[in-house]
Amino acid sequence: MYVWARLARVMATARRRGPYLPGGESRLAFRCLPTDIDLNFHLNNARYLMMADLGRIDIFARSGLMRLYREHGWVPMMGGVQSVFVREIKLWRRFEVVSSIETWAGTEVIGRHKFILDNGETAAMVMTTAGIYDMNNRTFLPIREVVDALGVDATPRPPTEAERIFMASHSGLRKLAKAGG
Template sequence: MTRQIQLTLASTRPRKAVLGRHVLDPSVTRMRVHPGDLDFYMHVNNGTYLQMMDVARSNFLADLGAFALLKERGWYPVVAASTMKYRRSLKLWDRFEITTRVLGWDDRVVYLEQVFTRAGELSARGVIAGRFLSRAGERIPGSDVVAVLDPTATAPELPEDVARWADAVGVAHRA
């Protein structure tokens, strides 16, 4: 519940945009593990990682000043697919960072990587295929979203592992 409240605040009262921020620049969100984040085994529950990632993605959009741009177009983000790899557990009161960065985009989605680190060590890595929808329910091409958020950005080549994953789960652009 705590992370849902945090997400609501991050989305309705976003942090200030970072001047000069580009869509390919990483965004860092700092957090601390709370009692409600833990599972029976006393480490962060796998579902909680996804909620934390939601907050970090909202902060990423806020850093770009994207909320107003998206709102005026009636666009909003949703997760089309995600995958996680867990390396080291996060435990009660641990401080950690989530670094969110865009890996690339195509005519369907924007691909993001979200890396959890604690004291400089990798805890978990998530890859997200994010889709944007209009209030009318139309899918907005990832390339159109990026053009609005950062008109100077050019799509980097998608890492091979991410391209294979996107194809395997059916979110990659189909010719």
């Protein structure tokens, strides 16, 4: 089951959090509810990805990409994801999902979502690769074009070694999947 009530809350409160600019963060506070848990009574692994979705949607709404979607038919599309879990989020525990756009190159955006417990410890991290897809022309856009359309003056930093490894791994796995492997 998707997190519809949480999505509605994120969208209803997006304006209150102000505009999202490259280099900024989306910070969303949650509590682990009975609908979020698995048999171990902690946040299940699928829920992490759904909550990372909420962080991306918050960035999408606050950055102006929603306007570009309506004007040009440009939509964000996930390419890949990698997750690591280091501490459990138990039932009723409060936590934040801190999401950010880390950098971009060509048509690829690297995002990060950290799950931070109420005591400041990191419970998990999700790294994503995504792009902006032009529905009318059926192609991914160069991110520079999207940034320019947003009217933002931003230059991506070079990818870190971890981000380069992630992008290479994602590219290899994508090729394997397309080949039917």
